[in-house]
Amino acid sequence: MAIYKNRIDLHMHTSSSFDGNYSATLMCGAAVENGLATIAFTDHFDVDFYERHNLEFRQKSSYEDINCARKEFENKIQVLRGIEMGQPTYDLALTEKSLARYEYDFVIGSIHNLRQMPDFCELDYLNLTQDDVYSLLDKYFNEMLILAKWNGFDTLAHLTYPMRYIVQSGRFNTDLTRYDDITDEIFKTLISNGKALEINTSGLRQPIGKTMPTENYVRRFRELGGELLTLGSDAHFTEHVGAGIDSGYEIAESCGFEYVTYFKNRKPVQVKIEK
Secondary structure, X not given: XXXXXXXXXXXXXXXXXXXXXXXXXXXXXXXXXOOOOEEEEEEEEEHHHOOOOOHHHHHHHHHHHHHHHHHHOOOOOEEEEEEEEEOHHHOHHHHHHHHOOOOOOEEEEEOOEOOOOOEHHHOOHHHOOHHHHXXXXXXXXXXXXXXXXHOOOOEEOOOOOOHHHHHHOOOOOOOHHHHHHHHHHHHHHXXXXXXEEEEEHHHHHOOOOOOEOOHHHHHHHHHOOOOOEEEEOOEOOHHHOOOOHHHHHHHHHHOOOXXXXXXXXXXXXXXXXXX
């Protein structure tokens, strides 16, 4: 049973994503059953895999699928048109051209892989030294700062994304405090530009067992003056729609946030956190 009122889930993928499984309509049905008030579909658009993933076709398919679901569920749930721009700063011209194709409510910015490298989920961490891991993280957080400075998105997704797979590989001693200065700079950039930070709850159902980022980062974002916070389950299956969202609300509330945020026509709308 839901603990919080007017719950939002702004990160989910349909079968139009290369790793998605269900239509927007079926995902909407699950969202209604799980008592969500507002959702956003944010299918993958990993810019550096444009041709490999046939992204122009997938983008069109996603947008049309979302519009069909919006019509079918218009009196039951608020459905927002979104997109997850992965690695957008790796080809800004293609990113801007692609975003201009359609009218979106909401754009997620994320980094899933370093330049000319596979996704962090595909790396063989067992054959890397701890110094190798830190070298990857050095580059990752630098790319996240570049992404934050680009400023063409609405929320910054899963800040600690690589840890999902680093922990899964058994490396529990990776110390992220060495990146506190750069994460502070990322947060200050988001705040200055009026952008949101995402609490991604997918880690709660994975070996890492934590949100991305964890509560300490959300608290630090608030301490620095952050006001815009989005929540997303990162669902790729109907059974994961809304998963962990109440835990995300609890973290937001414990860190001093009175509101969570969704975006409509690329403008922030704040929703009071209420039980």
